[in-house]
Amino acid sequence: MKRLGAFFGKMKGAEQAPTRPHFHDIAWSWVGGSAGIGAISLLSIISKLPMLLAPFGATCVLIFAATDSHLAQPRSVIGGYLVSALVGVIALSLLGSSPWVVALSVGTAIAAMQLTRTLHAPAGAMPLLALAPGTDALTLLPTALAGAFTLIGIGLLVNNLRRDRAYPRYWV
Structure with a gap:
């Protein structure tokens, strides 16, 4: 019973939510996100x-x-999309798109990103896209990479226009 209490006790959280960013930071995030998707x-x-x-x-x-998150660095963005899209396309090619393949593909993508030090949370959705009905798996990889490179390029421009920010923190 004591272990169960300790287990559930961890779920109450140990910190306060972060404070709201300064309006200046919010405006730059808006500019970057809009420019990237644009x-x-x-x-x-x-x-x-x-x-x-x-x-x-x-x-x-x-x-x-x-910007400073490891998940936001070019290595993680580009590598994460590459690894996860490959996992999804290979799984579809070899095993089809049954529910167990979908589930194991996401888990495999997470593990592969961790092994390659390219963890990027949004890229974890790529196997779901590869295995979704109606998706052209052949265009998924080039689309994912083109988008990743585009967002990194816009990130380099927008983030480095600020005097108080340097992006990226690392490449490899």
Whole structure:
């Protein structure tokens, strides 16, 4: 019973929620996120390919609002999308898209990102996209990489316009 109490006791949290960022920081996050998704939208129109993937919105949160996070660094963004999309496409090719394949693909993508030091939370959705009905798995990898590189490029521009910010913290 004591172990059960300790287990549930960990769920109450030990810290207060962070304070709201300064309006200046919020405005820069807005500019970056808008510019990043705007650039991908423009690429989508030019290429005539569906490039607006939902995980890119979450990537914008990391690159423009949590810039110092390990999850926001170029290695994690690009590598995470590459690894996770490959896991999804390979799983689909070899095993189909049954529920157990979908479940194991997400778990495998997480483990593969950890093994390769490319953990990027939004990229964890790539196996779900690869295995979703109607998805063109052949275009998923190039779309994911084009979006990742675009967001990193916009992140380099927008984040480094600020005097008090340097992005990225590391590349490799």
